[in-house]
Amino acid sequence: MIKPFKVIKVRDEVDGTITIFYTVAKSVVEDGNTQSISTRVLTSHTNVPRTDNMDFDMIVFNALEGTGWL
Amino acid sequence: MAETFYAGDKIRKYYAKGDLSDLEAKEHYESLISAFPWMTQKDFVAISTPVLHPVLHENFVSCLLPVGQKRVLFDSSIYCAARKFDIENKKSYIRAYKILLEDEVPSLSWLPSGSNILAIGENHAEFGRACPSNIETFKDYYFSGDSDLIESHFGLERKRGEYETYYGATCVGNQVFEIKQYCYDSQQFLSDWDVYAMLGRREREVGIWGHEDLNGDYETAIQALMFKNNNSTI
Numbered sequence: 001m002i003k004p005f006k007v008i009k010v011r012d013e014v015d016g017t018i019t020i021f022y023t024v025a026k027s028v029v030e031d032g033n034t035q036s037i038s039t040r041v042l043t044s045h046t047n048v049p050r051t052d053n054m055d056f057d058m059i060v061f062n063a064l065e066g067t068g069w070l
Numbered sequence: 071m072a073e074t075f076y077a078g079d080k081i082r083k084y085y086a087k088g089d090l091s092d093l094e095a096k097e098h099y100e101s102l103i104s105a106f107p108w109m110t111q112k113d114f115v116a117i118s119t120p121v122l123h124p125v126l127h128e129n130f131v132s133c134l135l136p137v138g139q140k141r142v143l144f145d146s147s148i149y150c151a152a153r154k155f156d157i158e159n160k161k162s163y164i165r166a167y168k169i170l171l172e173d174e175v176p177s178l179s180w181l182p183s184g185s186n187i188l189a190i191g192e193n194h195a196e197f198g199r200a201c202p203s204n205i206e207t208f209k210d211y212y213f214s215g216d217s218d219l220i221e222s223h224f225g226l227e228r229k230r231g232e233y234e235t236y237y238g239a240t241c242v243g244n245q246v247f248e249i250k251q252y253c254y255d256s257q258q259f260l261s262d263w264d265v266y267a268m269l270g271r272r273e274r275e276v277g278i279w280g281h282e283d284l285n286g287d288y289e290t291a292i293q294a295l296m297f298k299n300n301n302s303t304i
Contacts, residue, residue, distance in 0.1 A: 001195050001197045002197065027135070027138025027140075028112040037115070037137065037138050039139070070108060
């Protein structure tokens with residue numbers, strides 16, 4: 001299963017939540033010109049309540065979907 | 071048009087971004103984007119017309135990923151990658167085109183003598199995306215060779231590009247399901263598989279850009295391209 005993002009670190013917070021740090025990259029064709037391609041990289045995090053059996057990849061996927069990064 | 075492939079009665083055309091007017095690009099991408107709203111025109115450098123897959127039995131549109139996205143998803147063994155879309159069922163997967171090292175080239179009983187395996191197409195599901203069943207059951211082998219011999223070996227109609235012709239075989243195990251004839255009428259960004267294979271293999275062997283032997287191979291590859299260009303009938 002391939003994906004353009006990677007979970008870097010997961011941190012337990014004192015308030016019972018967890019913070020997931022991740023990086024994601026995307027390459028796009030600029031202005032319809034195949035000679036002009038740029039790759040952007042984002043490092044960010046998302047904070048969610050702690051639950052059992054958390055799927056960190058799915059949490060990151062859901063956080064990124066609809067943002068243009070996936 | 072970047073490429074035309076023939077597989078029996080089936081024809082698929084591949085268009086680079088620059089081949090399409092704004093209106094044509096919109097038409098080609100519109101049905102895809104309506105079925106896959108997470109996709110944009112900027113995600114790809116080329117798009118194909120739909121064609122029936124011989125193993126999956128659904129129509130698929132292929133979209134070539136920018137080289138940068140290939141690097142995001144794969145290591146250096148993958149030379150390029152395309153996303154395959156089943157619009158009807160809203161499913162997709164990634165085809166990765168792997169250039170093989172000399173000791174990785176498989177011995178294939180169905181391959182005509184004198185043919186050269188240039189790449190293998192391997193299929194991958196993407197995290198979070200609906201994927202067709204059975205994509206792991208087949209592979210595509212891409213090869214070059216004597217066109218007369220290959221057409222005769224597989225009982226193919228004569229189909230030739232004015233500039234270059236290559237071949238693909240979709241296989242389940244050792245059984246060939248379909249032979250595809252890829253035709254290029256002029257030299258452009260998809261038309262020189264033999265050169266891409268030479269460079270891709272050397273890149274894998276050396277591992278990093280700038281190695282003195284690698285530079286030598288680039289010169290050889292560029293000379294090969296110039297030779298092909300000068301001897302083209304175009």
